[in-house]
Amino acid sequence: SPSLPEYFVVPSSLADQDLKLYSYSFIGRRMPLWSWNHPNGSALVRMANIKDVLQQRRIDQRICNAITRSHPLRSDVYKSDLDKCLPNIQEIQAAHIKLKQLCVNEPFEEIEEKWLSSLENTRWLEYIR
Numbered sequence: 619s620p621s622l623p624e625y626f627v628v629p630s631s632l633a634d635q636d637l638k639l640y641s642y643s644f645i646g647r648r649m650p651l652w653s654w655n656h657p658n659g660s661a662l663v664r665m666a667n668i669k670d671v672l673q674q675r676r677i678d679q680r681i682c683n684a685i686t687r688s689h690p691l692r693s694d695v696y697k698s699d700l701d702k703c704l705p706n707i708q709e710i711q712a713a714h715i716k717l718k719q720l721c722v723n724e725p726f727e728e729i730e731e732k733w734l735s736s737l738e739n740t741r742w743l744e745y746i747r
Contacts, residue, residue, distance in 0.1 A: 619641065619646055619647035619648050619649070621646060621648060622647075622648060622649065622651065625725055627651075627652035628649070628650070628652065629652075629681075629684035629687065630686050630688050630689045631683075631684045631688055632680075632684045636680070637649060637708070640677055640681070642668055642678075643669055643673055644665065644669065645666040645667050645668075645669055646666055646715060648664065648665060648666035650663050650664070650665035650681055650685075651663065651664050656688075658691070659689055659691035659693060660691050661685065663685060663695075663741050664700075665681075665688035666700065676684045680695050680699040682697070683687070694716060701733065705741075705745050709741070709745070710745050713740050713741045713742040713745050714742060716739070716740035716741075716742065717737070717740045717742040720733070720736050720737060
């Protein structure tokens with residue numbers, strides 16, 4: 619994948635041929651990328667969606683098993699679909715524009731009474747939280 623770095627961490631129990639084979643199943647060939655590791659053994663792995671719904675369970679299970687085997691504490695994998703629980707980039711950009719307008723364009727004295735509610739309505743604080 620041209621959007622992945624040249625070198626990245628993968629679970630040691632996944633063979634190179636598995637990675638090559640599975641890469642074609644992911645949108646944009648974006649294989650799972652081990653992004654962060656905590657001293658307690660928690661790991662953050664991000665990956666693109668799998669194209670073939672019929673193959674999704676098998677590939678997903680194989681990769682999750684490899685992550686679990688490579689995990690220092692052998693804990694289970696918790697998956698979260700961030701597309702469903704996080705704002706998209708357009709929503710974040712719109713919130714930032716609203717925040718800038720609130721902070722720059724209007725004289726503060728005219729909006730002081732409702733400034734906090736206007737800030738809340740931008741959703742910027744919710745997104746950066």
